[in-house]
Amino acid sequence: CSNMNLNSIQYVRAIAALLVVFYHGTVYVSRMFGDTALFDTFGGYPGSLGVVAFFVISGYLMADISPKYSASTFLTHRVIRIYPAYLFCVILAGIYFAVLWQALRPDAGFIPNFKSMLLTGADPLALLRLTLVPIVFNDYPLGIEWTLLYETTFYVIIFAVSLVGAIKYLLPLALGWLALLMVVTMFYPLTQIGYTSPSLLTVLLFGINSAFIFGIVGRHIQHWVRPYPAFLLGVLLLAPMGAFPHPYTTIQLCAGTASLVLGLIALDRDGRLPEMPLLRALGGWSYALYLIHVPVTIGLFKVMEAPTAVLIASALVGSVLVSSLLGWLDLTAYQFLKRGTDRHKVIHKVLAGSFVAIFLAAGIIGLRLQG
Numbered sequence: 001c002s003n004m005n006l007n008s009i010q011y012v013r014a015i016a017a018l019l020v021v022f023y024h025g026t027v028y029v030s031r032m033f034g035d036t037a038l039f040d041t042f043g044g045y046p047g048s049l050g051v052v053a054f055f056v057i058s059g060y061l062m063a064d065i066s067p068k069y070s071a072s073t074f075l076t077h078r079v080i081r082i083y084p085a086y087l088f089c090v091i092l093a094g095i096y097f098a099v100l101w102q103a104l105r106p107d108a109g110f111i112p113n114f115k116s117m118l119l120t121g122a123d124p125l126a127l128l129r130l131t132l133v134p135i136v137f138n139d140y141p142l143g144i145e146w147t148l149l150y151e152t153t154f155y156v157i158i159f160a161v162s163l164v165g166a167i168k169y170l171l172p173l174a175l176g177w178l179a180l181l182m183v184v185t186m187f188y189p190l191t192q193i194g195y196t197s198p199s200l201l202t203v204l205l206f207g208i209n210s211a212f213i214f215g216i217v218g219r220h221i222q223h224w225v226r227p228y229p230a231f232l233l234g235v236l237l238l239a240p241m242g243a244f245p246h247p248y249t250t251i252q253l254c255a256g257t258a259s260l261v262l263g264l265i266a267l268d269r270d271g272r273l274p275e276m277p278l279l280r281a282l283g284g285w286s287y288a289l290y291l292i293h294v295p296v297t298i299g300l301f302k303v304m305e306a307p308t309a310v311l312i313a314s315a316l317v318g319s320v321l322v323s324s325l326l327g328w329l330d331l332t333a334y335q336f337l338k339r340g341t342d343r344h345k346v347i348h349k350v351l352a353g354s355f356v357a358i359f360l361a362a363g364i365i366g367l368r369l370q371g
Contacts (some may be wrong), residue, residue, distance in 0.1 A: 005180070006268050006269075007263060007268055007273055007280055007289075008261075008265045008267065008268035008273055009057055009060075009061070009265065010279070010280045010282075010283025010284060010286075011264065011273075011279050011280065011283060012053050012056075012057055012261050012264060012283070013053075013054065013282075013283040013284075013286035013303055014055050014279045014280075014282035014283040014286055015050075015053070015055060015279075016049075016051070016053035016057075016286065017054075017282070017286040017289045017290050017293075018050075018052065018233060018282075018289075018316065018320075019046040019047065019049055019050035019053075020046070020047050020050040020144075020290060021289065021293045021297070021315060021316055021319050022042075022046050022312065022315075022316065023044065023046040023047030023050065024047070024143075024144075024294055024297055024315070025038075025292060025297055025311065025312040025315040025316065026039040026042060026046075026312070027039060027113065028110075028294075028297050028298060028301055028315075029301070029308050029311055029312065031110070031306070031345065032181075032298075032301050033111055033301070033311075035308050036266075037308070037310060038312070039133055041071070044240070045324060048253060049111070049253070049257060049295075051147050051208075051211075052208065052253055052254050052257045052265075053099070053210030053211075053257050053261060054147070054290075055150065055151075055208065055209075055212050055215065055254070056211045056212075056214055056215040056218070056254070056257055056258045056261045057261065058151060058154065058213060058215060059154075059174075059212035059213060059214065059215020059216045059218070059219070060212065060215035060216070060218050060219045060261070060262075060265075061213075061215075061219075062154070062155070062158050062286075063170055063171075063215065063216040063219035064217070064219050065077075065291065065317075066158050066162055066167050066170070067160075067167050067168070067170075069124045069162075070162070071159050071162035071163040071250040072159075072345075072348040072349045072351075072352035072353070073153075073158040073162075073342075073345070073348045073352075074129045074158065074159060074162060075155060075156070075158075075348075075352040075356070076341055076347070076348040076351045076352050077341075078152075078155040079155075079340060079351060079352075079355050080334060080338060080341065081158030081287075081301065081334055082132070082148065082151065082152065082335040083132070084330075084333055084334070084337065085287060085288060085291060085326075085330040085333070086130075086132065086142075086145075086148070086291060087130065088329075089142060089291040089292050089326070090117070090141045090142060090354035092129065092292070092326075093117070093142060093292065093295040094114035094117050094141070095114075096270065096295055096299065097111050097112055097113065097117070097295065097299075098113065098114050100299055100302060104302060104303075109233060109300075110298055110301075110302065111298065111302060112141075117141040125365070128362050128365065128366065129141065129145065129360045131358060131359070132145060132148045132149055132151075132152045132159040133152065133200070133359050133362040133363050133366065133367070134150075134152075134153055134198040134199055134200050134202075134203040134363060135199065135200070135254065135362060135363065135365070135369070136197045136198070136199050136366065136369075136370055137197065138197070142291055142292070142295065143294040143295075144290060144291065144293075145293055146197065146198075147198040149198060150198070150203065150206075150208065150209065150212075151202065151302055152359070153203050153204065154209075154212050156356060156358070157204075158170075159352065159356065165247070167326065170216060171216060171217065171220045174212075174213045174216040174217065175213070175217070177204070177209070177213055178210055178213045180205075180250075181205070181206075181207055181209060181210055181213075181251065182251065184248075185207050185247050185251065186247055186248075189247050191205055192205075192206060192207055192247075192250065195207075195208055195250075199366060199367060199370060200268070200363030200366060200367055201367065206248035206250075206252065207248070207251045207254070208250055210250070210251045210254040210255070211254040211257065211258065211259070213254075214255055214257075214258035215221040215258060215261075216253055217231075217258075217259055217356070218261070218262040218265075220248070222262065222265060222266070222269070224262065225265070225266045226266060227263045227266040227267040227270065227272070228263070229263075230259050230260070230262050230263030230266060231259070231260060231263040233256075233259040234256045234257070234258075234259030234263060235256075235260075236256075237252055237255050237256030237259060237291045238253070238256035238257070238260075240293075241253060242313065271328075272314060278369070279311065281324075282320065282323075284331055285324055285326070285327025285328070285330075285331075286323075286326060286327075286360070287327070287330060288323040288326035288327040288329075288330045289319055289320065289327065291318040292323060292326055293323070294316070296318050296319045296322050297315040297318075297319065300314050300315060300318050301315070305370055314327035314348065318330040320360075335365050
């Protein structure tokens with residue numbers, strides 16, 4: 001069983017996505033109904049835990065995958081994994097919101113129209129948001145894209161390391177990156193503000209990147225990891241979160257989450273993780289679930305009058321049901337595109353080179369906009 005197909009990895013993806021859906025449910029119950037009780041209780045913790053778990057898995061898998069492919073093939077696979085589903089969901093959400101807006105007028109508050117989704121303030125440069133390049137924008141079409149800015153940047157970094165033939169040094173390079181993050185966090189703590197709107201210059205300096213790093217480290221030490229000591233370490237790191245504020249809180253969150261994830265992977269490798277087909281399937285749909293859950297939640301909340309618990313449950317169930325269809329489409333399209341591009345390796349070089357050029361150009365334009 002390859003790392004990509006481990007039950008534990010799919011379980012983590014499913015749980016992480018559900019945590020993010022729950023978090024946004026509390027956010028929109030607070031915004032749309034004025035009921036802040038759940039958000040006041042949990043704050044951003046479920047969302048942060050979910051995002052960090054996704055990043056840990058990403059770091060773990062990219063460390064596993066990148067040595068097996070050329071730099072251009074690696075990046076091409078990542079591009080066709082992320083962008084087609086993302087752009088499809090943006091279009092789908094735009095149509096969905098347009099129908100809702102027409103149906104609910106004049107009571108259409110909280111429902112964005114397609115133009116505002118794509119062109120904030122009718123500014124054509126807002127279309128750069130669709131590149132998922134770290135450019136400082138206040139909002140995004142689906143309301144979740146800030147995490148994808150880190151993902152795409154991480155992929156470009158792995159591509160660059162692979163391109164110069166240094167992928168065998170990924171672990172020491174990652175540890176050097178962690179040391180840099182710790183120095184920046186200690187001596188320049190104000191640089192950690194605004195991590196949800198990074199620029200090309202700041203994106204690599206935020207502590208949340210340590211989740212990728214701990215994933216990379218985890219891939220290299222997986223044979224030494226034992227499940228229950230890893231679970232214990234994770235609990236010891238996560239339990240006091242918030243009780244003892246310090247500059248390294250984000251790195252502590254990433255380390256604790258990584259410990260739990262690596263413990264689960266170790267349990268899986270020991271053959272002691274139960275089979276949960278529904279959770280495994282949900283892990284496969286997790287990217288679609290992540291992309292589409294905010295529009296689904298807003299739509300449901302606009303047409304429902306119910307107690308908060310029912311609203312949150314409806315957001316979870318509704319998002320999962322929609323993602324079951326979109327997730328199947330997403331995975332089918334990815335396999336189709338992957339087979340198609342793998343037949344003609346020159347496509348990999350053209351696509352990877354074009355993507356990096358667009359990535360850098362969009363990032364530089366973003367810096368000029370800020371300036």
